[in-house]
Amino acid sequence: MERDIYWKAVSERDERFNGAFYYGVNSTRIYCKPSCGAKTPNRENVRYFGDCVSAEGAGFRACKRCRPESIKPDPSTEAVIRSCRILEASSDISLGDLGERVGLSPAHLQKLFKEIVGVSPRKYGESVRMNHFREGIRTGSEVTEAMYDAGYGSSSRLYENVSDKLGMTPATYKKGGEGMEIEYTVADCELGKILVARSKKGICAVNFGDTGEDLDKGLMKEFPKAEISKNDGALKQYLEAILENLKGNRKRLVLPLDLQATSFQLRVWEALREIPYGETVSYAEIAKKLGNPNAVRAVAGACAANRVALVIPCHRVVKSNGDLSGYKWGKERKKRLLENEKAER
Ligand SMILES: [Zn+2]
Incomplete structure (x- = not known):
């Protein structure tokens, strides 16, 4: 963190x-x-x-x-960094107690913290707990144990948080998708090959590629421990929806998703889903919208981490000067997607 x-x-x-x-x-x-x-x-x-x-x-x-x-440290930043360390040690400390320990009023600390870190101390504490929890699971401790280690009082509260933020239940999140059943299909599209994959909960990957083989390998790498099988029939509906979107016949693509993400990534992705078909916004505008105008690079990072092309339309984000900037699935594809969308709008 x-x-x-x-x-x-x-x-x-x-x-x-x-x-x-x-x-x-x-x-x-x-x-x-x-x-x-x-x-x-x-x-x-x-x-x-x-x-x-x-x-x-x-x-x-x-x-x-x-x-x-x-150089001399800036005292407010120092106080905020100290607050982060305290929250990392005990994530459920109250704002009042936290303020007292770093010598700032709760209101002032809240404001500074949000300004510098991008989220409130409470949210930060939540993320810290979530991270401890994930680490606990990755290193193999049992879910309930990880839960208590991470400071969750009751399992229902944990499940609320998890389904909200990871889009995946703890049982399936264990060890790189171990126990997760993924079905996928690969088809031709106007941008080369496209892969659509889903778990029991929703779509977990949409990738473009040049060959089916590359796409197969890419999926295995993303979910090394999952049980992966090809199933064209099971993905038919999703694939059709996505291909229709590519052709411009279906401009809003709302499909169930199953994504692992940090809370910041999820906030960025939510913002991306609100960009209308055929329009673009800049990384800086998204950062501003999220209340953190300095987070331009972090927004770009979240776009690059997107695993579901089109469904989360990260191709609609460009640089402030209008330059296309990068695209996880190739800049040429981004260019063509945006041209198509403008023409079909
Ligand atoms: Zn230097």
């Missing part, structure tokens, strides 16, 4: 985080402040440090460009 915030701060060069933490790049052995103007490093190469001394202790040199050793 905290790492996501740090990474977001680095990728957005967010000045408010200067002094709250430092990042070192393994390949160059140099450390920087979050707002450094240097090229954004690869996420896998980045390490985070609480202060310069630990960065230097780990063998990193201070960047000559941003001079990380010469």
